[in-house]
Amino acid sequence: MAKGVISAIDQAEQLKQDGNLYFKKNRLGAAIDAYTEAITLCPNIxxxxxxxxxxxxxxxxxxxxEEDCLKAVQLDHKSVKGHYMLGLALxxxxxxxxxxxxxxxxLDLGRGAHPNSYMVEEIWQELATAKYEEWERDSTKRSYDLRNLEESCKIALKEKHVHDGNLNEEDDEVTDSTSEQLAALKLVFSKAAEADTPTEVPDYLCCKITLDIYRDPVITPSGLTYERAVILDHLDKVGKFDPITRETxxxxxxxxxLAIKEAVEAFLEKHGWAYKTE
Structure with a gap:
């Protein structure tokens, strides 16, 4: 019995290897067939x-x-690829x-397992794009609702002043008092719209080397902060010294x-990731 189980696993692994080879050659149909056979033999991998x-x-x-990734994360709730592609499908x-x-x-799982891998960067970029698109969709709706509300308030204010005798209904002229209230109304709605206006990322939240917003900031003994992957690449390829202070x-x-990381996350949440990522 045990021998049969081992044989099934070995056969499934061979099918996976075949599928990988087909995938590299862009023979997607053959790759899907190979993985499907492997799943039939060992559905819990x-x-x-x-x-x-x-x-x-x-x-x-x-x-x-979505269907395959739902199954993958059910089998392994720490599957980085499973959660990643499921997110993209959703x-x-x-x-x-x-x-x-x-x-x-x-992203959280990837940072824990392979913090410097290309996949972590790819996930981060997809997450940034998704949050920006969500913000853009929501902000467009909010802006539309605000404009309608502002127009309704203007009409109501003018109707009130017509009733009070402060505005001539025929020529639409307004008194100084009415003008001041309309200006105040415009200012209120202008302030309300500021949250939906894209903003620049503060310099202190950006890496001094890449000038891009921090993903995984680390601090050196000299007190300078860098993006982890970037400073590690510098130490590996250029030399074991701080690129700014030149200290070992x-x-x-x-x-x-952690302070900068929390500040970055707070900024992104507040501004809906409404900034440009390179």
Whole structure:
């Protein structure tokens, strides 16, 4: 019995390898068939599901991506690829809140397992884009509602002054008092709209090397903060020294800058990620 189980696992692993080879050659149909056979033999191995989902993703078959990734994260709730592609699939259906939640989960898991991998950066960019699109959609609706409300308030204010005798209904001339109230009304709605206006990211929230907003900030003994992946790349390729102070610097001396990280997250939440990411 045990021998049969091992044989099934070995066969499934061979099918996975075949699927990987087909995928590299862009033979997506053959890859899907191979992963499907592997799943039939061993349905409880999450990587078979995420590998097949990746094929569906390349075909833009988002319904099947969602189905396979749901199964993958059920089998392994720490599957970075499972949560990531599930998030992308949900976003395709404009389920922003759910999709962003899955992308955030993928990012948190990725940072914990492989903080400097290309995939963490890719997830971060997708998350930033998703949050911006959600903000843009919501802010457009809020702006439309605000304009309608402002117009209704103007009409109501003018009607009140007509009733009070402070405005001539025929020529629409207003008294100084009415003009002041209309100006005050305009200012109130202008202030209300500020939250939906894109804003520049403060310099202190940006890496001194890339000039881009921090993803994973670390602080050096000299008190300077850098993006972790960038400073590690500098230490590996250029030399073991701080690029600004030129003081000796080792990877082990880098400490997460939690204060800046929290400030970045607070800024992004407040402004709806309404800024441009490169």
């Amino acid at each position: 999450p990587v078979y599901w995420t590998n097949r989902a990746l094929c569906h993703r390349k075909r833009n078959d988002w319904t099947r991506v 976003l395709q259906r404009e389920k922003y809140a759910e999709g962003i939640k899955e992308l955030q989960r993928a 610097l080792l990877p082990s001396q880098l400490i997460p800058n």
